[in-house]
Amino acid sequence: MKSKRENIKECAARLFRQKGYKATSMRDIAQEVGVEAASLYNHIKSKHELFQELLLQMANLFTKGMNEINDSSYTPLIKLEKLISMHVKFAVEYTDSISLITHEWVHLEGNSLEEFTELRDSYEKKFEDIIKDCIDQGFFSPVNTEIALFSILSTLRWLYSWYSKKNDINPVELEKEFIHCLLDGLKKK
Amino acid sequence: MKSKRENIKECAARLFRQKGYKATSMRDIAQEVGVEAASLYNHIKSKHELFQELLLQMANLFTKGMNEINDSSYTPLIKLEKLISMHVKFAVEYTDSISLITHEWVHLEGNSLEEFTELRDSYEKKFEDIIKDCIDQGFFSPVNTEIALFSILSTLRWLYSWYSKKNDINPVELEKEFIHCLLDGLKKK
DNA sequence: GTCTATACGCTGATAGAC
DNA sequence: GTCTATCAGCGTATAGAC
Structure with missing residues (x-):
């Protein structure tokens, strides 16, 4: 209940x-x-409390997921696949709250703003490090990791809006397509 | 002046x-x-007039650029490169107004909302058609064009925010990297 | 826990002096 | 064209009856 x-x-x-x-x-x-x-x-307590709770809950979910994947013994390539799979899962499950992360976080104030940006920056850094590992270990051809990170994250951040337009799409299918579309272009030929 | x-x-x-x-x-x-x-x-006249003018001006700039590129006799692959180049140019030149297109358009009202979404939808349709042409003419391997479109546009939409963080980057260099990063993954091997 | 009533600051916008 | 003064309405939030 x-x-x-x-x-x-x-x-x-x-x-x-x-x-x-x-x-x-x-x-x-x-x-x-x-x-x-x-x-x-x-x-x-207040409108802002409601708001910051929604945002920090999502940020913590992403952080927790990232840490679990990052601490595993998977190859960096598999780690990226797991991360994409996580983004798809959250976009389907928490479509509304997840949209706030991309658009509305600017309205956070005080400590909650600081906490949020720290979580986000740390998430992005770990993501980029995994991409670097993929290059170092020969999975990817050498690319500008910053741009690769930026390109992957931008796409993942818009997933929720896209999913709400076409929710006839099977999430499992969606996940497969995204992993293919986002990672295959980076792979060594 | x-x-x-x-x-x-x-x-x-x-x-x-x-x-x-x-x-x-x-x-x-x-x-x-x-x-x-x-x-x-x-x-x-009003706050909203100010707002809708900013948004529709950008939307019309993009539409005009798209039409010029689309009506040219370039190959579809070159058309995509020209489009990416246009996005980079606008992100550098109109960083502030361009951010409104992605984030703030929901606050448009009445006719301006309608006009804006029509321009945007038509822009996206033309973009997708060019991707389809790339596949039909053998430049790209057959991919889900909707996901490819979505992935490219998402990345381009975030360009402005990324550029404002790192404005030490040479726009010409940026353009080259983006064309490589967004298109090479789709090309036939 | 929900309601009605209310405080009071801030909003977009206008009137009219200069 | 810019200013000061001002308006009506809506914003978040609280007090206190039930």
């Missing part, structure tokens, strides 16, 4: 995604939940 | 990018320009 608080968070995520954080009012959220705005404050 | 109106638009674009459209107030813009908020209304 979903708690009232969980329900509020889901409604908020949906609206934040559709209209943006700043353009979504507490009255909007209340209407979506089916109560008056004042009642929301029995379950949450 | 820059008109006052042009100056207001530039200041607004910078702030819309940094804080988002909804979070930027007319008083913010006025401060950046160096006047009182009321004075802005001698040059513009």
